[in-house]
Amino acid sequence: MFYRLSGVYQTNYAADRKLWKIPADRWQVIAVLVLALMAPLYVSPLYLGSYVLPWVIWSAAALSLTLLMGMAGQLHFGFAAVMAIGAYSSIHLVRAGIPFEIALILSGVVSAVIGTLFGGAALRVKGLYLVMATLAMQYLVDWVVVNVPWISGGAHATLRTPAVNFLVMPIDSLAARYWLALGWAVLITLFFLNVKRTSFGRALVAIRDKDFAAAVIGVDPFRTKLAAFFTSSFLGGVTGAILAFCYYRAVTPEQFGFNVSIQLVAMVLVGGLGSVIGSYLGAGFVLLAPIFLTNAISSLAAAGWVPVSQNFLSHLPLIIYGAMIIGFLLFEPLGLAKIYDNIRKYFLVWPFRHAKS
Amino acid sequence: MKWLRTTALTAALAFGSVTTAATADEIKIGLLQDFTAVYTFLTGEYNQGQQDYLTLINEEGGIDGNTFTAIVRDTGNQPQRGIEAYNRAKEEGAVLFDFLSTPVSAAILDQADADKRVVITPVHGRGDASDGTVFPYIFPMMATYWAQAANLIEFMKTNEGGLEGKKIAIVHIDSPFGKEPLPILDALAAQEKFEYKAFPYASPGNEQSAAWSEVRRYQPDFVMIWGAGGGQAVSVKTAIQNGIKPEQIHSVIWLAETDAANVGPMMKGVKRFEATASGLDHPIIQRIQEKVITPGKGAGDAKNVGTSYYNLGVATMAVSVEAARLGLEGGGPLDGDKLKAGFEKIAGYDAEGLMPAITITAEDHQGGGAGRVSEWDGEKWAPVSDWHAAYPELIRKTIEDSAAKYKEGH
Numbered sequence: 001m002f003y004r005l006s007g008v009y010q011t012n013y014a015a016d017r018k019l020w021k022i023p024a025d026r027w028q029v030i031a032v033l034v035l036a037l038m039a040p041l042y043v044s045p046l047y048l049g050s051y052v053l054p055w056v057i058w059s060a061a062a063l064s065l066t067l068l069m070g071m072a073g074q075l076h077f078g079f080a081a082v083m084a085i086g087a088y089s090s091i092h093l094v095r096a097g098i099p100f101e102i103a104l105i106l107s108g109v110v111s112a113v114i115g116t117l118f119g120g121a122a123l124r125v126k127g128l129y130l131v132m133a134t135l136a137m138q139y140l141v142d143w144v145v146v147n148v149p150w151i152s153g154g155a156h157a158t159l160r161t162p163a164v165n166f167l168v169m170p171i172d173s174l175a176a177r178y179w180l181a182l183g184w185a186v187l188i189t190l191f192f193l194n195v196k197r198t199s200f201g202r203a204l205v206a207i208r209d210k211d212f213a214a215a216v217i218g219v220d221p222f223r224t225k226l227a228a229f230f231t232s233s234f235l236g237g238v239t240g241a242i243l244a245f246c247y248y249r250a251v252t253p254e255q256f257g258f259n260v261s262i263q264l265v266a267m268v269l270v271g272g273l274g275s276v277i278g279s280y281l282g283a284g285f286v287l288l289a290p291i292f293l294t295n296a297i298s299s300l301a302a303a304g305w306v307p308v309s310q311n312f313l314s315h316l317p318l319i320i321y322g323a324m325i326i327g328f329l330l331f332e333p334l335g336l337a338k339i340y341d342n343i344r345k346y347f348l349v350w351p352f353r354h355a356k357s
Numbered sequence: 358m359k360w361l362r363t364t365a366l367t368a369a370l371a372f373g374s375v376t377t378a379a380t381a382d383e384i385k386i387g388l389l390q391d392f393t394a395v396y397t398f399l400t401g402e403y404n405q406g407q408q409d410y411l412t413l414i415n416e417e418g419g420i421d422g423n424t425f426t427a428i429v430r431d432t433g434n435q436p437q438r439g440i441e442a443y444n445r446a447k448e449e450g451a452v453l454f455d456f457l458s459t460p461v462s463a464a465i466l467d468q469a470d471a472d473k474r475v476v477i478t479p480v481h482g483r484g485d486a487s488d489g490t491v492f493p494y495i496f497p498m499m500a501t502y503w504a505q506a507a508n509l510i511e512f513m514k515t516n517e518g519g520l521e522g523k524k525i526a527i528v529h530i531d532s533p534f535g536k537e538p539l540p541i542l543d544a545l546a547a548q549e550k551f552e553y554k555a556f557p558y559a560s561p562g563n564e565q566s567a568a569w570s571e572v573r574r575y576q577p578d579f580v581m582i583w584g585a586g587g588g589q590a591v592s593v594k595t596a597i598q599n600g601i602k603p604e605q606i607h608s609v610i611w612l613a614e615t616d617a618a619n620v621g622p623m624m625k626g627v628k629r630f631e632a633t634a635s636g637l638d639h640p641i642i643q644r645i646q647e648k649v650i651t652p653g654k655g656a657g658d659a660k661n662v663g664t665s666y667y668n669l670g671v672a673t674m675a676v677s678v679e680a681a682r683l684g685l686e687g688g689g690p691l692d693g694d695k696l697k698a699g700f701e702k703i704a705g706y707d708a709e710g711l712m713p714a715i716t717i718t719a720e721d722h723q724g725g726g727a728g729r730v731s732e733w734d735g736e737k738w739a740p741v742s743d744w745h746a747a748y749p750e751l752i753r754k755t756i757e758d759s760a761a762k763y764k765e766g767h
Contacts, residue, residue, distance in 0.1 A: 046448050050441035146532060157533035158463045158483070160763075248436060250467060253533065254460035255436055259394075291441050294431055309657055310408075311401050314392030314431035 002347045019193050022348075036182055040175035051288060053178050055280075057243050058287050060185040062267040062279035063192050064235035069265070070274025071201065072228035073208025074122050077131050078138030079236055079264045084256035085141060086111040086237030087244035088151055091159050091251060100164035100171070104241050111237020112230045114141075119229025123222060126211075138258050145253045152253060159251045161244055177246035184242050188235055192276055204228055263287075270325060272335025281336035289324065293317035381422035382690045384681055386411065386674075387446035387454040388427050389461070394434040396457055398586040398615065399666050401657065403457065404429065406670025408656035409649050410641070410678070416648045420682045423689065432456070436464040447472060452696050453677055457481065459534065470494050473693035475700065479673045480505070480610050480632050484537070487723035488760035489701070494693060496700050496722045498676055498715065502609065504726030504752050505630040506538035506581070509607045510545050511747035512628070512730045513579050520551040526577035528568055528592060530584040531557035538583055538609075544751055562588020565595050573599040585611040590619040593627055603627045607730070613665040617733050625735045632728045633672040633712045635738050637663040640709040641671060665738060668711060675708040676700075676715065676724075713744035726752055 003024040010016040020026040039052055065079045076082075090107035094100055121133035145152050153159035164171050166180050195201040203224045206214035211221045244251045263286055271282020294317045300306050301313055308316070332338045388407055390400050411425040419425065428446045432439040439461030443454065454469065454476045456462045462482050469476045470493060477496045478486060484501035486492040500508065514520045527542060529535035535557065542553050556572050558565040562584050572580065580601055582592040589612050596606055603626035612629040620627075637646065642663055650659050661667050684691055684699025700717050703724070707714040715724030727746040731738040746752075 046444045050437075050444045054437045054440075143531075152533070158763075160467065247440075248464050250463050252460050252463045254434075255464070259435075287437065290433065291438055294438075295445070298430055310404060310429065311392060311657070317431070318393055318433075 002350060005348075017197075033186070037179075039182075040178055045174055048178060049174050051291075053174070053181060054247055055284050055287055056178070056181045056185045057239065057247055058264075058267065058283040059280045060181070060188050060239045060242065061236060061264060062271060062283045063185075063188045063276065064232050064239055065264050066268045066271075066274055066279050067192060067195070067204075067235065068228055068232035069268050070272075071196070071208060072204040072225070072232075074119070074225065074228060075127065075131050076134045076232070077261055077265060078118070078134040078136075078141070080256040080258070080260035081138045081141035082111050082115050082233045082236040083240030083243060083260075084145060084253070085114055086240030087251050087256070088145065088159070089237070090241030091161055091244060092151075094162050094164055100166055100245075104238055107241045108234040108238040111240065112234035115233025115236070116226055116230045119226060119233070122225050122229065135258075138261055142253060142257065145256075153251075157252055161249050161251070164245065171245060181242055181246045184238065188239075189276055191235075200224075200227065266325070270328060270335055272337030275335070275337035277340055278335050278337030281340065285328075285336060290317055290321050293320055381419070381424070383426050384423055384453075384691050385426050385428055385446070385449060385451040386677070387430075387443065387451035389430045389432050389439060389442040389446060389454060390457040391434040391461070392431040395586070396434065399611070399613075400457060402613075402661045402664050402666035403670035403673075405655070405657035405661055406667035406672075407455070407674045409645050409662070409667075410671045410674040412649045412654050412656070413641075413645050414678055416654070417644075420678065420685060423681075423685065423691070425678065425681075432458060432461055434458050434460060436460050440464055440468075443468070447474060452691055452693050453477065453681075455479070455673065466492070466495060473697075475693055475696045477673060477677060479676075480669070483759075483763075485756050485759035485763055487721060487726075487756045489719050489722040491760040491764050492722065494697055496717065498673070498700070498717060498722065498724050499632045499712070500610075500630070500726045500728040500746075501723055501752070501756070502534070502537040503541050503755050504723065504746065505609055505632075505728060506541040507545065507747040507752055508630055508728050508745075509581060509628075509730065510542070510549070512742055513607070514549060516730075516742060517579070520549040523551045523578040524575065525551055525553040525579045525581060526556060526572045526575050527553060527581045527583060528556045528558065528565070528572060528596075529582070530560055530562050530588055532560055534585070535583050538581070540755060541751070544755070545748070548751075558584075558588070560588075561586065562591055565591055569595045569599045569601075572596070572601070577601075578605070580606050582606060582608045582612075584609070587619075590616045593620045593624060597623050610728075614738075615664075622735065624733050626732060628730050628732045628741065629738070630728050631665065631731045631738065631740075633665075633668045633708075634710070634740070635663065635665040635668050635731075639668075639711045641675060641711055642668065645671070672708050672712045675711065676703065676706065679703055679706050679708075713746075721753075723752075723756070725749070 003022055005022065010021065020029055040048060043052060061083060065076060068074050068076050086107045089110040090103050093103035093106055118133065118137040122130050125133060169176050171177055171180055203219045206219045207221055207224050215221050248255060267282040267286045270285055272278030297306060297313065297316050306313060388404055390404055392400050408427050411427055415424045428449060428451055430442045432442055439456060443465050452474060454474060459482060462478055473494060475494050475496060477498055479497065479499045482497060484503045486495040487497050487501055527538065539555060546553050554575055556568040558568040580596060582589065584592055593606060597603060603623060606627045608629040610630050610632060617624045646662065649655055650662055680696060680699035680703055681691055683702040684695040701719045703715060703717045705714045705716055713727035717724045725746050726749065727744050729740050729744050730742045731740045
């Protein structure tokens with residue numbers, strides 16, 4: 001009824017190759033995109049600057065990470081360090097006089113090279129051992145940034161982003177910063193949706209499922225794994241630069257600490273591994289749920305409904321947040337993306353009960 | 358419908374009382390701090406002191422009828438949550454902010470300047486924000502880390518037998534905060550002819566034995582410890598295990614009653630910098646006891662009252678309320694510009710003896726940078742020097758140099 005069809009039945013190859021095969025899905029995506037583009041016109045600066053903008057950027061970061069973790073199956077617990085490299089390189093490159101557009105790409109390349117270097121560990125180790133290797137990257141990058149004043153910016157280790165133009169648009173107003181971030185998120189999304197149906201994307205999936213089986217059918221694990229780290233680190237590096245220029249505008253080492261890496265992994269897992277919509281939902285959940293909970297509980301407390309100490313009051317949102325993560329994962333281990341998928345499938349054939357996917 | 362009538366009546370009464378007080382206003386202060394992540398060793402007591410002082414001022418009738426409201430939120434030390442909390446509190450009308458977090462403050466400094474909102478960064482945050490010409494709306498308003506280091510060095514020089522030819526070991530957490538005193542030590546080592554060596558330990562500092570066994574080999578005359586939270590008690594304990602005498606240990610401001618309790622009896626003799634007096638024996642704290650704590654209006658556990666961090670919180674709000682009072686002299690309502698002007702009018706204010714007298718000017722937002730050294734005598738922190746500012750010219754020069762670099766974009 002809502003989707004106007006009883007299942008997915010293509011009659012020609014062109015229709016089967018479409019990104020969104022069902023017209024209703026396509027219309028939804030277009031509607032969301034138009035709404036997102038117009039957001040500066042109808043969303044207040046408070047919500048645009050503190051909710052929508054960080055959500056868009058962190059979704060791009062989650063997408064970059066899920067390419068590696070979800071598609072290629074390589075665990076990465078140091079992704080904040082990758083973003084840090086991108087953020088710091090972009091600022092130093094722009095300071096050196098390189099145009100912002102090129103600095104963005106170069107910062108991605110710097111991240112990709114360093115990220116691939118550490119990704120080399122993936123050639124020898126898997127699973128938890130790879131987690132250890134990427135953790136080492138996190139701590140090494142942290143240490144270098146803090147201990148090399150030339151990178152971190154000397155006194156107080158705060159680097160401000162210089163004023164820049166992207167093409168002709170000056171990146172200073174909130175709307176301009178939002179549109180640039182949105183543009184990058186859309187670009188990564190399109191890349192991710194398309195890479196799934198290239199030979200490279202299929203090679204990644206083969207490596208994820210069993211790397212020696214992939215080798216037997218002619219996928220070179222050496223090249224594919226390194227390429228996975230390279231691509232994901234490139235995207236992560238540019239996202240780090242976007243984060244620095246569009247959102248924080250002053251970069252300190254603490255912004256890319258270990259806890260941020262864990263948050264990124266949480267976004268990917270809670271959203272659903274290897275899913276585009278999951279990256280958006282996961283980033284939104286991990287980023288915004290604590291803020292909503294804190295505000296809700298604080299306003300309840302202000303009205304006198306929660307008579308507990310300030311200390312307990314501050315921890316209460318964390319308790320609820322933790323329970324929510326466990327709840328979601330118990331309810332649907334495949335993440336928020338699967339919950340969305342279930343709802344979509346229900347409405348796909350509503351009022352009937354069973355859907356063919 | 359009785360409840361409706363009651364509500365309407367209460368509302369009418371409330372509005373009535375507002376109109377009679379003519380210019381009376383509600384001044385909102387954003388205390389958007391980290392209650393759950395890194396600064397937890399301090400935030401609870403500090404924030405409690407801040408809230409209790411504001412309650413005291415409201416109980417005493419406010420300032421010309423203007424009352425204070427604290428907007429308290431947890432930011433978990435995460436910049437994105439700090440930015441959200443700041444933007445929200447700004448919409449609610451807050452004119453003064455205290456983040457008590459380096460990453461959150463760093464992400465908001467420029468925005469606050471653009472929005473003309475006052476941010477206080479007492480005894481933490483960027484030292485160069487003391488330069489009011491570069492950071493017009495940021496007020497460190499108490500001794501910066503640089504002034505703290507200078508104060509400890511001067512104490513060693515004047516009270517502990519001079520510095521010439523002596524060796525100082527500085528054992529610090531390996532972070533930007535831990536490295537803060539090093540430029541001051543560089544400058545003073547040349548001037549006072551002592552040598553020093555830095556021994557970093559990895560964050561968060563639960564394990565420091567590697568650093569301290571090297572300190573033992575260095576055989577220092579004095580030791581400075583520069584960390585925060587749980588790592589501080591570990592520093593003191595490991596130092597003593599490595600043969601350092603408690604009397605040799607001098608700490609940054611972050612060493613308090615809780616750390617003394619964690620270290621135990623061997624803590625006796627350890628010294629620290631302090632920017633405010635601890636204990637209950639001060640007029641303001643007495644009034645808080647009488648008008649806020651005893652009637653049960655306190656913001657937290659009554660046994661925290663009088664601890665170092667509680668009194669520090671009280672002092673920060675005492676200075677802020679004084680600034681608000683001076684800012685309102687030209688008439689309300691209070692906005693960021695008036696509050697800034699109020700801060701810059703503060704002259705010789707000492708919160709009734711709770712802190713050294715501070716004088717803030719348009720150039721000097723540190724307020725002089727005075728402090729003193731106190732010693733743990735087994736039960737409390739007993740002052741062993743008088744309030745004074747050490748090496749003020751050197752500190753000022755460091756502030757101006759660093760601020761000039763910031764202006765260039767660093």
